[in-house]
Amino acid sequence: GNSVTQMEGPVTLSEEAFLTINCTYTATGYPSLFWYVQYPGEGLQLLLKATKADDKGSNKGFEATYRKETTSFHLEKGSVQVSDSAVYFCALNRDDKIIFGKGTRLHILP
Amino acid sequence: DTEVTQTPKHLVMGMTNKKSLKCEQHMGHRAMYWYKQKAKKPPELMFVYSYEKLSINESVPSRFSPECPNSSLLNLHLHALQPEDSALYLCASSRGPRGSSGNEQFFGPGTRLTVL
DSSP states (O other), X not given: OOXXXXXXXXXXXXXXXXXXXXXXXXXXXXXXXXXXXXOTTSOEEEEEEEOSTTOEEEETTEEEEOBTTTTBOOEEESSOOGGGOEEEEEEEEETTEEEEXXXXXXXXXX | OOOEEEEOSEEEEOTTXXXXXXXXXXXXXXXXXXXXXXXXXXXXXXXXXXXXXXXXXXXXXXXXXXXXXXXXXXXXXXXXOOGGGOEEEEEEEESOOTTOTTOOOEEOOOEEEEEO
């Protein structure tokens, strides 16, 4: 079946540190991959997406590359800010159903 | 207009009450979704409407009843809920149709429901 596994949190970093949140997936066929972010008390916002192998999604300094050979879609940011504190969900879309990972809570300290 | 709106923002109801959640989008999207999210968990899919027809029901109890009056509106009617149904209820929409896996879903801010 289809599933998404992402690193457990919480992840605590200092401002300006480098961020990596690991995500791997299991899926039949060729799903699209997404990172969503949820700020406290809010709904989910799409952060970035990739629809085929080797695509790189990027937004607000965040990047992730669709790696078919390792079935991964790791999220990276070179220099995090306090405002990046949130929960990050890796997800895949197959046949109009989004499968979410469990989420990674990120705390950025000033 | 690139947002999904949901009302009310907060709702407290008793187990014998009947209430409704409302979701609206004006992006011309043809697929709409209801999710349930418990604290510190990812959203769980409840229902999918595609072209105003119910296409997916993830074995949701009948005390939750969805309705799609038109392509812009999605309702969730609630009746005889249990305290364990307390959660954040999220609505989402996407361009659709089914099978377009590249289409991202746009989420509303959610309704935080408390069942007493």
